[in-house]
Amino acid sequence: MNTLDKPVLQALDDYKAAVLAKSVDAFVALYDQHVLVFDMWGAWSYNGIAAWRQMVEGWFGSLGTERVIVDFSDAQTITADDLAVVHAFVSYKAIDTNGVELRSMDNRTTMTLGRNSDGWKIVHQHTSSPIDGSTTQAIFRRR
Known part of the structure; x- marks a missing residue:
């Protein structure tokens, strides 16, 4: 790992911690104001931090007392x-x-991060799962 990888991989650790804590602010802070997210659920895309924040609030709010452990x-x-x-x-x-x-x-994910005066921020994220060709159902278990 080179020194440039460290803040990028730190973003993954910060993502995991924010989701576990259900902290909307900590999670959204990982993203650039002009982020474009291709998520798997509900919307074709989320353009900008306000749209992404609204999705995150809905996700975390829907969990009730449950928590989510993320592992990359x-x-x-x-x-x-x-x-x-x-x-x-x-x-x-x-x-x-x-x-x-x-x-x-x-899932599979790809994140593009840009470095600006606020540090490294996610400017684009794409999440996907493969589709079973015979059933057209998403495959949610890595084989």
């Missing part, structure tokens, strides 16, 4: 002075107040 694996980075790309497999595991797993799913 096989993260690969490509970095330059002010631009970085990280792609990884990501798993989301919902747990109850006793830590019992309620449900889980795996």
Whole structure:
């Protein structure tokens, strides 16, 4: 890992912590004001931080007392002075107040980060799962 990778990989750790804490502010702080997100759920895209914040508030608010553990694996980075790309497999595991797993799913993600006066911020994020050709259903388990 080179020194440019460290803040990019730190963004993944900060993402995990913000989701576990259900902290809208900490989560949204990872993103640039002009972020464009291609998410898997509900909307074709989220343009700008206000639209993304609204989605995050809905997601975290829908969890009630549940929490979500996020885990990134096989993260690969490509970095330059002010631009970085990280792609990884990501798993989301919902747990109850006793830590019992309620449900889980795996996705693929690619994040593009830009460095500005506020540090590294996600300027674009794309999340996906493959589609089973015979059923046209999303595959939520990494095989």
